[in-house]
Amino acid sequence: MVSAAFIGPGTVTACTLAGASFGFALIWALAFATITTIILQSFAVRIALVSKMGLAQAMMQSISNPIFKSLIALILLTALALGNAAYEAGNISGAVLGLQAIGDGSLDEAKTALVLVIVLLAGSLIMLGNPKWLTKILIGLVLFMSLSFILTFILTKPDMLALLSGLQPQIPDGGLLTAIALIGTTIVPYNLFLHAATAKDHWKDESQMVEAQTDNLISIGIGGLVSITILATAAAAMFGSDTEINNAVDMAEQISPIFGSFAAIALGAGLFAAGLTSAITAPLATGYILQEILDKGQQNQHFNVFRLTALTVLLVGGIVASLNYSPVEIILVAQIANGLLLPIVTLFLLKLANNKTLLGEHANGAIANLAGCFILLITTMLGARLILRAFGYWP
Numbered sequence: 001m002v003s004a005a006f007i008g009p010g011t012v013t014a015c016t017l018a019g020a021s022f023g024f025a026l027i028w029a030l031a032f033a034t035i036t037t038i039i040l041q042s043f044a045v046r047i048a049l050v051s052k053m054g055l056a057q058a059m060m061q062s063i064s065n066p067i068f069k070s071l072i073a074l075i076l077l078t079a080l081a082l083g084n085a086a087y088e089a090g091n092i093s094g095a096v097l098g099l100q101a102i103g104d105g106s107l108d109e110a111k112t113a114l115v116l117v118i119v120l121l122a123g124s125l126i127m128l129g130n131p132k133w134l135t136k137i138l139i140g141l142v143l144f145m146s147l148s149f150i151l152t153f154i155l156t157k158p159d160m161l162a163l164l165s166g167l168q169p170q171i172p173d174g175g176l177l178t179a180i181a182l183i184g185t186t187i188v189p190y191n192l193f194l195h196a197a198t199a200k201d202h203w204k205d206e207s208q209m210v211e212a213q214t215d216n217l218i219s220i221g222i223g224g225l226v227s228i229t230i231l232a233t234a235a236a237a238m239f240g241s242d243t244e245i246n247n248a249v250d251m252a253e254q255i256s257p258i259f260g261s262f263a264a265i266a267l268g269a270g271l272f273a274a275g276l277t278s279a280i281t282a283p284l285a286t287g288y289i290l291q292e293i294l295d296k297g298q299q300n301q302h303f304n305v306f307r308l309t310a311l312t313v314l315l316v317g318g319i320v321a322s323l324n325y326s327p328v329e330i331i332l333v334a335q336i337a338n339g340l341l342l343p344i345v346t347l348f349l350l351k352l353a354n355n356k357t358l359l360g361e362h363a364n365g366a367i368a369n370l371a372g373c374f375i376l377l378i379t380t381m382l383g384a385r386l387i388l389r390a391f392g393y394w395p
Contacts, residue, residue, distance in 0.1 A: 001198055001281060002041070002216070004138040005191050006223030008087065008095020008278035011327045014178075014185045014270055015227050018232025018318075022240075024158075027166030027228060029179040033186035034224030036378070039371050040346065041220055043353045044192045045212050048200040050359045054298060055196035056292040059348045062355070072344075073293050080289055080315065085281045089284060092118050095275025096321070100376065101268030110320050119318035122279040126310050134280075141277045146226050148270030153229040157264070158236035163228075184382055186227065189341040190285040191350070206362060235269075243264025273293035279317070283310035292389075343346050343380040344355055 018026045044055050051058055056076060063069040100107045104380040107114065125134060171179055195216070203212045287310035294305060351374040358361045364372065 001135055001138050001284075002195050002219040003218045003222045004013075004277035005188070005194055005281035006186075006220065006334055006370075007142075007274045007283070008091050008282075009097070009271060009275050010087070010090055011185045011227055012094065012230055012274050014181050015230040016234045018178050018182055019231040020238040022172050022178060023239040024162045024232065025170055025172045026165035026175060026179050026182060027231060028169045029185065030227050030231060031167060031183040032169075033183040033229070034220060036183070036375050037187050038217060038220045039185065039214050040192060040349060040369075042213055043218050043368075043372070044196040044363055045199045046209065046359065047349070047352050048196040049181045049203055049212055050206045050362050052200050052205075053196075053291040054195045054200060054288060055345075055349075056289045058358070059280060060293060060354055062316070062348070063353060064375050072380040073358060075290060075340070075344065077293070080193075080286050083338055083341070084286045085312050085320070087190075087318040088279060088282050091124075091275045091278040092317050093275070095279060096271050098270070098272030098275055101271065102265050112300075114324045115318055118276065118279060119314060122276065122283075123311060125280055126283060126314065127307060132263055132388035137357075138280065142222070142271050145273035145277065146210050147221060148266045148273065149226050149229050152270065153233045154172075155262070156233050156236040158232045162235075165230050179369055180382060180385055181230075182227075184338065184357045184385075186224075187342065187379065187382070188357075189338060189345045190282060192345055193289050194281060194285040195203060197285075197292070208388060209362070225344045234358050246349055249383075279314065282312040286310060286313045290324060295378070312344075338383070340383065342383040343376065346372075346376045346379045349350045 015030070017230065018029075047058055048054065053061070059076075060069055060073060063072060083256075092115055095118045098110060101112055125137065199212055287306040287308075291306040292310045350364075350369070352363045353372065354369065
């Protein structure tokens with residue numbers, strides 16, 4: 001489920017633009033973001049397993065001042081509701097673009113119908129989905145997505161030595177914002193809540209900490225690997241060309257004459273799977289958060305609230321995706337929400353991970369705290385940049 005939430009159309013687009021514009025030079029940014037995400041998610045998993053609480057519930061219980069608690073709850077709900085609805089519109093639009101890329105122009109006029117199909121499919125899985133078999137469906141979709149992007153990567157035959165050279169930190173001229181964008185699209189706040197909520201139910205207790213953290217490493221590692229293959233594919237296929245690339249569908253159109261239509265179909269299939277999986281997980285995360293705030297995380301109570309919240313996010317995303325709103329306007333809302341939440345959630349994660357009353361022997365050590373403080377600094381800078389850029393104060 002975490003892997004499914006990790007790679008969405010926004011990530012695919014950011015990696016495509018990075019590879020097409022700067023070649024392999026920003027591979028290091030994805031590697032750094034993946035490691036950072038693994039560390040943050042490991043904090044969330046540890047908190048969930050030991051406390052048997054979701055992250056939102058743990059955050060609320062760590063605040064004694066009722067006014068401050070209400071303020072944080074309001075920020076969480078508002079930012080995640082708006083941000084995830086905006087992300088959802090992008091997820092659904094990305095899935096539609098993937099289908100249109102597979103259709104090679106034959107589905108270009110069927111956007112509204114395709115949006116409806118995606119919304120109905122995702123909604124059915126959310127409404128009828130038993131967590132165990134929903135997870136299996138998402139695993140299948142993630143494997144399909146991963147194989148699609150990896151197959152496209154193989155077909156484009158990137159230079160492996162050049163790819164490895166991209167692990168050396170460097171910022172090419174004009175590449176700073178793109179590097180930040182790659183980090184920002186990888187470290188997504190709602191994934192932390194989703195991971196904690198599912199981990200506390202999936203794993204029995206802290207005795208399974210090693211298995212849970214291994215699962216975290218594999219889940220995020222797969223996402224990082226897929227991101228790198230997308231960037232590398234774009235670098236191999238389009239870096240140095242004069243073609244304007246705005247998204248993965250543009251890349252599919254460009255690689256088809258060079259590497260064959262099968263490569264474009266594989267890329268379109270991967271984009272569709274990325275959009276569909278994220279279209280399922282973003283609403284789930286919002287539902288978990290509201291449920292935890294209302295009933296302290298007991299899933300058998302207020303379950304209708306969970307489903308209603310998830311479906312509302314899905315429906316709002318579907319409506320926005322079907323309208324002629326500019327993608328920039330949709331991204332604007334998501335950027336503001338993400339920029340606001342990133343440092344707040346990171347700060348609470350660090351605070352909770354150091355709470356020995358809550359975690360006992362599983363509380364942070366010196367190395368974990370050093371890494372956490374560094375990540376807090378990065379996420380604060382990233383959050384400020386996202387908000388400033390969204391309001392036009394950053395070019």
